[in-house]
Amino acid sequence: MEIKDTLLEMGRAARCAARFLATATGDQKNRALFLMAQALRDHKKEILLANHKDIEAGREAGLTSALIERLTLNEKRVEAMALGLEEIAALRDPVGEVLGMWTAEKGLRVGRVRVPLGVIGIIYESRPNVTADAAGLCLKAGNAVILRGGKEALHSNIAIASILSQAAFSAGIPQGAISLIESPDRQATTMLMKMNEYVDVLIPRGGKGLKLAVLENATxxxxxxxxxxxxxxxxxxxxxxxxxxxxVNAKVQRPSVCNAMETMLVHKKIAPLFIPQALTVLREQGVEIRGDKAVCRLYSQAVPATEKDWSTEYLDLILAVKIVDNIEEAMNHIANYGTGHSEAILTESYTNAQAFLNGIDAAAVYVNASTRFTDGGVFGFGAEMGISTQKLHARGPMGVEQLTSTKFIIYGNGQVRE
Known part of the structure; x- marks a missing residue:
């Protein structure tokens, strides 16, 4: 079967499944999620074997150590995937929530309720645990999902998606609720972006190349x-x-993820004390330092930074460091180079903390804490579909509530409009 025919068949099945899920009870969805979690545990060896194939292929292809780390699954991470599904099951079901009810003209009772989005297409790279998170979150919110993972995790994603789909089916969820595009052909990704008849919303989760492809191709x-x-x-x-x-935590704990620190800005008054101490510790952790001229004078092992370094998301043990004159310069730098994701200030000044919180335009803004906390699980969402940096519909970690829309319901008693 050609790719186009396969995707159309997948879209039709997803649309049918979405109609079922829109009226499924919370108990039905939660039962499926618990069975999906147990299925991951029961098929752990199968998942890890598939993941081993991806890791070997990634090494042969020359993937960086950071990308290999993102790709790697182990028993602990499989268990975390299962626990994530159980945590999603424990969340309040957002579907059907009444957000307001009021009396309008002619005595009409108007209400606003939360409803599923329908069919969600997810395009993501590298991390196979996203397959479980995405499937679980979409199902809990009453949506069918079409998954499109990166080719580097193909074997892992096929194994996980198949296990989850079968487990959901055993709980009475129709086929098509969870599906994965298995073809590595890029044409399949572009086609998914244009499936308006079957896909209600697309969520891309990846690097700059993926974002540009979506902006250029998605309808x-x-x-x-x-x-x-x-x-x-x-x-x-x-x-x-x-x-x-x-x-150190923000840069080193997991450098390959989107909430890791990529640039550190240091006030000039604290720099002579802070720079040598902090950069020495970071270097001991394997971090390459790329600094401006002032940083290089204070720390001889720093590599001179270029203009490109200020706008680069390294996803690796590389850190750009710049000394600034004041908080205004720091905020201007973030405004120029930041991506609106997560920004932090380390300060003992309440005034400066509030100025930073109010003046920084990002999905998450921290005072005296690591940016690594920007995460759906940490924020109490159970898991996340990604971290939205746009401002319409959803911003920040996207949990089950962000995977819903609303509709108006109107109760009448024979009213007609004149």
Whole structure:
């Protein structure tokens, strides 16, 4: 069967499944989620074997260590996927929630209720755990999902999606509720972006190349999940003992993810004390430092930064560092180079903290904490579909509530409009 025919068949099945899910009870959906979680545990060896194939292929293809880390599954991560599905099941069901009810003209009772989006297309790269998160979140919110993972995780994604789909089917959820495009052909991705008849919304989750492809090709409405050129500004009043562990965590704990720090801005008054201490610790953790001229004077092992470094999302153990004159310069730098994802200030000044919170335009803005906390699970959503950096419909980590829309319901008693 040709790719076009396969996708159309997938779209038709997803549309039928979405109609079922729109009226499925919370108990039906939760039963499916629990069975899906158990199925991941029961088929753990199968998943890890498939993942091993992807890792070997990735190494042969020359993927960076950071990308291999994003790709890798182990027993702990499979268990985390299963627990994530159970946490989603425990969340309040958003579908059917009444957001308001009022009496309008002629005695009409007008209400606004939360409803599923319908069929969601997800395009994502590298991380196979997204397959489980996306399937679980969409199902909980009453949506069918068509998954399009990256070719580097193809074997892992096929195994996980098949296991989840079969488990959901055993709980009475129709085929088509969870489907995965298995063809590695890029044409399949472009076709998904144009399936307006079957797909209600597209959510791309990946790097700059994917975002540009969506902007150029998609006719299906999309929610853009953003790249994370995240900054931490070390204010002149920062507590150095508190600040160093925060910046190390933000850069080192998992450098391949979108909420990792990519640029550190340091106030010139604290720089002589902070820069040598912090950069020494970061270098000990394997981080390459790319600094401006002032940074290079204070830390001889820094590599001179270029203009490109300020706008680069490295997703690796590389950090751009710049010394700034004041908080206004730091905020202007973030406004120029930031991607609206996650930004942080380390300060002991309430005034500066509030100025930063109010003046920074991003999905998540922190005071004295690592940017690594921008995550649906951490924020209490169970999991996330991605982190939206746009401002319409959803912004920040997207949980089940953000995967719904609303509709108006109107109760009448014979009224006609004159």
């Amino acid at each position: 299906v409405p999309f929610i853009m999940t953003g790249m994370g050129n995240c900054h931490i500004f070390v204010d002149e009043t920062a507590n150095i003992e508190k600040a160093i562990p925060i910046v």
